Amino acid sequence: MYEAFFKLSSRPFVSTPDTRCYFPATLIENARQTLVRLIERGEGPGLVIGPPGTGKTLLCHLLAEHFRDTFAVSMLGGGRLRSCRVLLQTILYELGLPCRGMDEGDLRLNLLDALEPKDGSRGLLLLVDEAHALPWRLLEEVRLMTNLVRDGQPRVRVVLSGNPALEERFASPKLASFAQRVAGRCYLEPLDCAETSRYVLGQLQNAGGVPEKLIDEDALKSVYRATDGVPRLVNQVCDHALVLASLGGRAQLNSQAIEEAWADLQQLPVPWRGGATEVTGGIVEFGGLSDDNDLPEAIPFRGCEPETPLHVAEPEEQLDAIEEHISSLAEEGRPAEASSEVDLDFPEFGDPFNEQFAEEEVVLNPHRSDMEIFADVPRVSCWEGHQLGAMLKTLGPLAPEVSPRPNVTLSWPPMEADEAHDVGEETQSAPAAHVQPEEPPAPRKTEPLERLSGGQSDRDVIVVEEGSDAAHARMERAAKAEFRQLFRRLRHG
Secondary structure, three states, X not given: OOHHHHOOOOOOOOOOOOHHHOOOOHHHHHHHHHHHHHHHXXXXXXXXXXXXXXXXXXXXXXXXXXXXXXXXXXXXXXXXOOOHHHHHHHHHHHOOOOOOOOOHHHHHHHHHHHXXXXXXXXXXXEEEEOHHHOOHHHHHHHHHHOOOEEOOEEOEEEEEEEOHHHHHHHXXXXXXXXXXXXXXXXXXXXXOHHHHHHHHHHHHHHOOOOHHHHEOHHHHHHHHHHHOOOHHHHHHHHHHHHHHHHHHOOOOEOHHHHHHHHHHHOOOOOOEOOOOOOOOOOOOOOEOOOOOOOOOOOOOOOOXXXXXXXXXXXXXXXXXXXXXXXXXXXXXXXXXXXXXXOOOOOOOOOOHHHOOOOOOOOOOOOOOOHHHHOOOOOEEEOHHHHHHHHHHHHHOOOOOOOXXXXXXXXXXXXXXHHHHHOOOOOOOOOOEEEEOOOOOOOOOOEEOOOOOOOOOOHXXXXXXXXXXXXXXXXXXXXXXXXXXXXXXXXXXX
């Protein structure tokens, strides 16, 4: 598109890995030489670890192109592999061998047959890109392939490339055996400022252009600040800058052209340069790329008043201000001074013990039993009580009366002389017990009251009983529950 305008023989900045555009930067060139040595000598698997866009895939293509004549090369993408059967099918497909319509066992046998020494082949070079996406079981399958040895030489040489997550996976105990076999680890990083400039100039020169006429020094620095030296981003920015320059009729790229290309790729407004400009249409402009500061300047917004500059006082002024502030706080927190003579006025209270109560209340001791409370009170019973007592006599005692233990006198007959010598013989007669019976209790004394005047019936007669200790004891022996039931039946007929 822009090749004719800039008189270039090819496109200098491509978006896909191309071995013809390889730039031997320090880190990637050291990694290439290390991996070539590992593969040539069969030392063991190699790892390529780096962030996105630093050239891992390009390095795999370089290794495949370098060993195409001496090894059967199979380059895989780890993100597409999810089972052992797919892994084996992909390897056989890359080798040009039949792989369709077979189960996993047949695929493994075909691969083993292809790895046998014949036709001068040194074995298989397995390059796995995006290896951090491989499942655990596939990494174990790759490890098992490295165990195939013929004539003291491994038949499978392995190189795995991926982002830093690949190294974390090899630190897991699940891959301890595989990690022990790794012979080299290569790390890729973005380019620095000098290497970024050499990379851009080298790509323009390889494309048949004159680098000094196509881009200036400020533009090279802007490329590094915009991309942080990531080769993939460098290719995108420079290629888009050439497109915009050809459309605008500019024969050389400057810093403004790089900023415009970067803003267009990131879908940002045109970079803001110089002092503060008025913002119109609700558009926020970003600061330009300067040499002194990588960060953009403050973004002006409509309606914002300029801030007043902050005055920084001298140390002595700051100390004076602090002392003044502390003294003001002390004055505010100091309590008011009390006068020497203080009159204390207390209200007069009467003697609480001389207060007269309106009504005295008789308080009983709650801890006294009923027997103790009503011991000195005359007992009063009504006609219903007499009827209840008569019925209880006919029913008999509900609880057996416990009689006191009788006085028992034991008398033993005298033993004969012959029996006294026989200690082990049994006694001839049992002891006789004499029981003295208990005297019956004294009869209850009742005195009927005189009939009340007014022609009242016998039901209104109240009998006062004196000396009713025996009757009270008899009532206690009755069960409370049965007494309530009998009383209800008498009251309600």
